[in-house]
Amino acid sequence: MSLKVPRGRILIVDDEPSNRTQLIEGLSAEGFECRALASGVEAIKLLELERFDALISDLRMPGISGLTLLETARTKYPWMSFLIATGVDNVRVGVDAMKQGADDYILKPFRLGAVAVAVERALEKKRLELDSEAYPGRLEDMVHGRTKQLRAAIKSIQPAPKAISQANDETVKALGATLAMRDTETGRHSGRVACYCLEIAKAVGCSPEQMQQIERGAYLHDIGKTGIPDAILKKPGKLTPEEVAVMRTHSRIGYEFVCHIPFLAPAAEIVLAHHERFDGTGYPQGLKGDDIPLGARIVAVTEAFDVIVHDQPYRSARTFEDAIAELRRCSGTQFDPKVVTAFLEWLELHGDPREQQ
Secondary structure: OOOOOOOOEEEEEOOOHHHHHHHHHHHHHOOOEEEEEOOHHHHHHHHOOOOOOEEEEEOOOOOOOHHHHHHHHHHHOOOOEEEEEEEHHHHHHHHHHHHOOOOEEEEEOOOHHHHHHHHHHHHHHHHHHHHHHHOHHHHHHHOHHHHHHHHHHHHHHOOOOOOOOHHHHHHHHHHHHHHHHHOHHHHHHHHHHHHHHHHHHHHOOOOHHHHHHHHHHHHOOOHHHHHOOHHHHOOOOOOOHHHHHHHOOHHHHHHHHHOOOHHHHHHHHHHHHOOOOOOOOOOOOOOOHHHOOHHHHHHHHHHHHHHHHOOEOOEOOOOHHHHHHHHHHHEOOOEOHHHHHHHHHHHHHHOOHHHHO
C-alpha cells in the first residue's frame, strides 16, 4: 500500500467553524494536507512550531485581522504563499491585500474548485519566485514543456535577434512561460507583441541595448496576469467595475515581480507603464507623453493591434482594417503618434501578420 504525498500543507485561519470545515473538506479532497484555526493569535503560535506551504486567512476576524496576520507572517516565512478570503462586497480589499503581498484572494461563498486552483497557482508562483531569486537558470527546467511551446509560437512569427546574454534571455523566456502555463493564448499574445515591438524599435532608431530591453519588457508585459483570478482573467462577458479594478492591478503586480531581477530593471518599467495613455489618462501612474517610457508606448500600440485581430474571451477577432482604423483613431490620445505611424508603415509593407503565421 503506497501513501500519497500531499500537494502542500495549508493552514486555514477563520473564526467561522463552517468556513473552516468547508475549506478543510474541499482542499483535503484535492490532495492538500490542512490544519485549521479560529484566530490569528493561534496561527502565529503554530507557525513558530510547524512549517506550512500556504496560509488562507479570513479578512475580518476578532483580534488580529487577516491583513495584520499577512503582514506579520510574510516577513518571517517568505517561502509561504498567502491568500485572503473576503466577501464579494469587499473585492477592493482583496485587491489591496494583493498589493500588500498576498498572492491571491478568494471570494465567499467559497467555490471549492476555484479555491483549489487559486491555492495551486499561489504555490507555483511562490516556487518560481524563490527559484528566480536563488537559481535563475532553473526556471526553464521547471517550466520546460511550456517554454518549448512558447518558443515554437515565437519562432512561427519571426526569429528573435541573437541574445546578448543567453543565460538572461533563457530566464526571460522561462518567466514568460509561467504566464503560458496559466493561459496559452496570453503567452502567444506576448510573443507576437514582442516581435512587433522589435520592428518598431528598429524603425524609430533604438540602439541594440534599447531593443533588447524593449523586447524583454514586451515579452513580459502581461506577466502580472499570473496574479489575476481566473474568474476575471477568462470571463466571457463584460467585466464589472470591481473586476476592472482587479484586472488593472496586473501591471503593478508584474512590475513587483520583475523589478527584483537586476538585469530586468529597465524592462520592469515597461511592464509597469504599458497601460499608460499618451494623453495622461492611463494607469497606474497617469503618465503623459514622453514621460511614458518609449518601450511602454510601443507595447501599448502593438498590444492593442494584437488584441483587436485575435479572439478574446468576450468577443471574436475583428478585421485587419478595423485594427488599422482603431490605431489611427486613438493616435494622439491613447497612443504616441510617432509610434502609430511607424507601426502602420510596417503593416502597410508586410500586410496582415496573421496571413504569415
